[in-house]
Amino acid sequence: MNIQYRTPNIECRKLMLALVLLCSCALMFFAVGCNNKRPDRSRLTEKQIDNLQQEKTQLQKQLDKSEGKNEELRNQIQVLAGLPSEVKGENLYRLQSVKIGGYTNFYDKDKDGKKEKLIVYLQPIDEDGDLRKVAGSVDVQLWDLSKDNGQALLGEWNVGPEKLKTLWFTALMTHYKLTFDVPEKIGESKEHLTVKVNFTDYLTGKVFKEQKVIEP
Numbered sequence: 001m002n003i004q005y006r007t008p009n010i011e012c013r014k015l016m017l018a019l020v021l022l023c024s025c026a027l028m029f030f031a032v033g034c035n036n037k038r039p040d041r042s043r044l045t046e047k048q049i050d051n052l053q054q055e056k057t058q059l060q061k062q063l064d065k066s067e068g069k070n071e072e073l074r075n076q077i078q079v080l081a082g083l084p085s086e087v088k089g090e091n092l093y094r095l096q097s098v099k100i101g102g103y104t105n106f107y108d109k110d111k112d113g114k115k116e117k118l119i120v121y122l123q124p125i126d127e128d129g130d131l132r133k134v135a136g137s138v139d140v141q142l143w144d145l146s147k148d149n150g151q152a153l154l155g156e157w158n159v160g161p162e163k164l165k166t167l168w169f170t171a172l173m174t175h176y177k178l179t180f181d182v183p184e185k186i187g188e189s190k191e192h193l194t195v196k197v198n199f200t201d202y203l204t205g206k207v208f209k210e211q212k213v214i215e216p
């Protein structure tokens with residue numbers, strides 16, 4: 001397994017270039033301030049230099065943070081490179097499918113008689129038939145397939161990895177529980193609507209597609 005890592009990365013180079021430009025600007029403003037004897041112009045120059053110094057400090061903090069992330073990535077690469085081949089990549093697990101739970105439907109959250117929430121239950125399943133909490137992202141679409149193409153798509157949402165990992169539940173049922181706001185007219189629809197899901201597994205890069213009809 002050949003792994004190449006180049007440092008600094010693009011983000012670090014941009015930050016370092018910004019620091020150099022800021023330092024150059026600060027020196028230029030300082031020189032102008034020294035050669036200009038008018039009090040108003042001098043005070044303005046000192047303020048500009050102070051602002052540049054603050055920006056330089058902020059950029060330095062961002063640069064330090066980026067360098068810290070690079071060091072963390074280097075350590076991760078070293079660990080992955082040292083793993084035996086039988087536990088690398090998708091051999092850590094093999095996700096086979098993503099199931100949309102049977103309770104997926106519209107819900108009246110505040111009990112006012114109007115269904116304003118769409119709740120989608122997702123269950124990632126591995127090759128052994130076990131449910132897995134998997135790092136990834138989810139794209140959800142709501143369709144009325146009885147309408148023309150221009151009006152068939154009623155809503156779409158995305159759930160990123162940071163949010164997704166907080167939506168895993170194991171009480172009573174094991175699943176991801178995704179909740180979305182929907183317009184009132186959609187929640188009150190009497191038509192059969194279709195939920196389509198694209199689940200991207202971040203370990204293998206595979207995309208699992210599934211859809212389910214919601215009964216009115």
